[in-house]
Amino acid sequence: MSTIVFLHAHPDDEASQTAGTMRLAADAGHRVVCVYATNGDHGTLPTDLAEEETIVLRRRAEAEASGQVLGTARVAWLDYADSGMTGWDQNGHEESFHAADLDEAAGRLAAILDEEDADVVVGYDWHGGYGHPDHVKVHHVARRAVELAARRPRYLEATMNRDHLRRIFRAGVEAGLFPEDEGFDPDRPADDGNPIGTPEAELHWHVDVRPVLASKRAALACHASQEDVGWMLGMPEDQYAMAFGDEWLSEPGRPEGIEDGLPF
Template identity: 60%
Template structure:
């Protein structure tokens, strides 16, 4: 059995991006750990937050509930503030992940990798999926941390399958489902299209047997209503199509994309 450490930018990113593979790995006996690089304090304010409770504190409770739903062994935090979306003034705030020294941030993650004796570390693709400053920084932090760790772990990078998403959106519209104007082939926050193409992806992982846990993980992050409500309001058959597979890049493995399970 392996110890697999996932690094995500904000609490709730694990739910939408990798909770299926995390749940599957945990169910199969692997030790699965999630590390959040930021506290998510520029997220939405929960409707039921109690007086004096910060966004960061509320989201930490949600992260713990999500971890329990997935079956994770540990939740760790690198201790940085949320940098906000691309172009926000918070990008330049002291204490934000975007402003953090790369080696310092990477050493914080490497310390967790060493504590866990991690066999695998999972980060993000080269542009963090859609160019969010914190996601892009996580890509670099994870790669550097893998080099700094006492025992260099195998590196994987989470991404979204742009080609599949284009096909699914077209199919949904043809079937009469109401789908917004989102176009994954158009420029995102950094001017690049969403996710990765199939010739850039290594692993297409079937997580259809763990969608109940993925849904529970998303449910745990209800405070982030804009995205979470959209996901959870999908008809079951649409939810299954969009979330039944997750995708990973393995640097150095040129593919082609294959169906499989990287933690066998």
Template identity: 65%
Template structure:
């Protein structure tokens, strides 16, 4: 049995990006830990907050429900504020994750890694998949935290397969799917770079189709985020499967070449 620690920027990122792999790991008997860098306080503020309840309270509760769905054994928080999108004034707020000293943030993460004696840690690719400042920071904290850990774990970076997204979009356009013409995976994202990475930079292609039902339920747990999560949940089953049925990982130091397989047994 192994212990795998997933570092995510905000509550709900685990559901959309790695919940298929997390669910399979739990079913195989491994210990799965989710660490959130921020409280997600600049996400959507729900209209139905109870008296005295904050957006942070709600998002923490939603993260706990998602963990129950996935079977996550522990949820931990690094304690930083959401930094918002690129160029927002929140980027430089004193408590913002992006403004945090790298070694300090990495030490917080390394403490969890050491407490768990983790075998593998998982974060994001070099630009956080789509350039969000908190996601980019996760990449750096992931690697520095692994360096600071008492027993250095394997490192994997969750990413999106830009080539697969392009092929899927081209097929959708050819079929006349509504909205397909309005989206281009090669267009600049928050930091000016396109989505994810090309297949040539990816090492692991993981089929998580058998766990799509759990992935959908994990997303449903984050009901307050009606724009992003709501858009994902509104997808027809076929489109949802095409978008979320595979999860991709980069393994720094591994020889080039993407393989269909299971990185957590290698």
């Protein structure tokens, strides 16, 4: 069995991106560790915060609850501030993840990798899926941490399959699940000016997570304080399964071709 460390930018990113893979890996007997780069301090401010409760405390509790749903053995934090979207003032804040020194941030992750004697690290693709500054930083920090770790772990990148997104949106429109005027287009420039995700030809692993889709959705529900979570949870089950039933990873240096199933 392996120890697999997933690095995510914000608390709730695991629920929409790799939750199914994490649950399947835990069910297979692997030790799953989820590390969050930021504390989520710039997320949606809950209206029901208790006295002396902060948004950071709420989101930490939500992340721990999600970890319980997914069978995560450990939740850890790099403890940077959320950098906001491209061009926001938060990008340059001295405590933001985006502004952090690469070796310092990677050193924090490498320390966790060493504590866990990690076999596998999962980061993000080169532009973080859609260009969010913190997501892009995850890519660089994860790669550098692999180099700094005492025992160099295997490295994979979570991403979205751009061709698959195009296909399922068209299929969803034809089935009446998505409105055609919704305007979704994975080829349109995202936050950093690049299209969403990665071309299918550059991917290596496809994980069908429908067998654990209820757990993935339950993990998402743990982050109910966040506005974006609401519209995802509001999807009908068939629409949600179409949108979130498949997870994709690339593995730099691996020969071309996609394999089905867990990569570990």
